Amino acid sequence: MSSIAPVLLLGLAGILVGGVVSLARQGATRFSIGLVAALALLALAGGVLWLIPGDS
Template identity: 70%
Template sequence: MAIALFILAGFLVGGVIQLVKSGATKFSIGLVGALAALATAGGVLWSLP
């Protein structure tokens, strides 16, 4: 499950990069960035023993 969360986080970080390049609103960039951070934190916490 941790690997799936890290893959999801990678897709979301890529989405943040594309949103910044396209000049999206700061709210949408922040929202997707927060979801990426949550997915990364979930992957780290899931991989702990």
């Protein structure tokens, strides 16, 4: 499971970025665009941080 989690998180980040682009093109509210963008950044950060080797 530990090797597939970052791939899933990075894939989720990509899907959410696509959602941000789609929301912006459709003229959605700034709040909804910002919310989805924040979730995309969290998923991206989680995926990248998971790949950093640790002491354990």
